[in-house]
């Protein structure tokens with residue numbers, strides 16, 4: 001049978017498995033497996049040539065029982081409502097497993113930002129905010145950057161929101177430029193958080209991180225910071241990295257600065273001096289201690305999971321492993337750090353950004369990373385202990401911790 005790769009079907013299948021182990025009653029299951037609220041809207045944008053194009057936008061507030069919804073906004077030509085729903089569900093479990101007082105949301109626009117000018121992008125960003133302004137806010141829903149959106153776009157959206165509401169309210173959006181109330185340490189936060197969880201998993205496996213080999217798929221925000229910080233601060237030997245065009249390999253380790261400079265110059269990693277080219281498929285199947293998918297979803301499937309040789313799979317990307325692949329990796333005894341735990345560093349520091357905006361007093365990067373370490377390490381061990389206590393794999397354990405917390409908030413509110 002062909003694998004179902006619809007991300008929301010996968011998110012629901014994962015939830016159903018956890019609900020079964022938790023013996024959640026029927027009514028709670030029915031409530032938690034669907035988003036609470038969705039907004040679908042059109043955004044007319046005046047293009048530079050004078051024509052008007054209509055874009056389709058979404059915002060999903062999956063669950064806000066534990067606090068205001070929280071989640072990024074993606075600009076992508078292949079965006080679908082089911083992708084946004086799945087990511088909003090994962091944000092709900094991510095904020096819960098991290099034990100920060102927020103719910104889960106996500107937004108998206110079907111568009112190709114690579115084909116748009118900065119002026120067109122600004123009009124689209126402001127138009128998006130005009131559509132959702134009355135439904136977002138510090139106490140309702142707090143957006144952030146995600147695929148193809150960045151601090152510049154957040155600044156336009158923040159300005160539109162504050163103009164509509166006639167007051168300054170920086171905490172309504174996170175991932176802002178530092179000058180407008182962004183947090184130190186936000187940009188590398190996802191990678192840093194993932195590396196803290198890798199450090200803890202390595203301890204459990206009796207693996208010395210200094211000199212341990214790793215392969216990273218994806219060289220964007222998350223992948224490139226994982227390479228640079230992993231090499232410089234954790235002593236990892238990164239033997240393979242890749243982008244959408246293909247990967248590069250060197251058994252003695254790839255120097256981050258050389259690879260980054262080559263990518264800046266040529267737009268690709270391939271043909272980097274001192275390395276040999278490999279495919280993304282070959283990268284996933286390399287003989288390494290740690291495999292780090294940090295690109296896109298559905299990369300480890302029933303087709304290739306049997307060939308994975310790593311001892312730890314650290315899912316910095318969202319949804320990189322299909323449920324079938326998950327079973328195969330677990331049967332092989334590979335330790336999986338599941339996505340919504342491994343990549344929670346971004347939202348944890350977004351929460352710190354909201355806190356700092358609240359009292360307009362800002363921490364330095366060392367303080368941000370120290371507090372991130374404490375939060376994500378606590379979450380890692382809560383999941384690992386659940387996995388041992390219930391004899392379930394780490395992904396199910398992460399769901400058990402998260403779903404328990406959300407269900408308890410729903411019960412206490414008397415919703416179900």
Ligand code: NAD
Nearest residue numbers: 190218219220221222223243244294295316317318343346
């Ligand atoms: P990005 O757009 O900056 O980088 C994505 C990278 O993946 C690029 O190097 C691109 O070339 C590569 N890529 C794209 N398609 C590929 C393919 N088919 N095969 C191999 N590589 C491919 O994105 P990012 O912010 O680094 O996010 C990467 C992943 O991490 C996504 O799954 C995202 O949802 C997740 N994530 C990001 C954050 C964050 O703070 N940025 C937080 C949590 C989760």
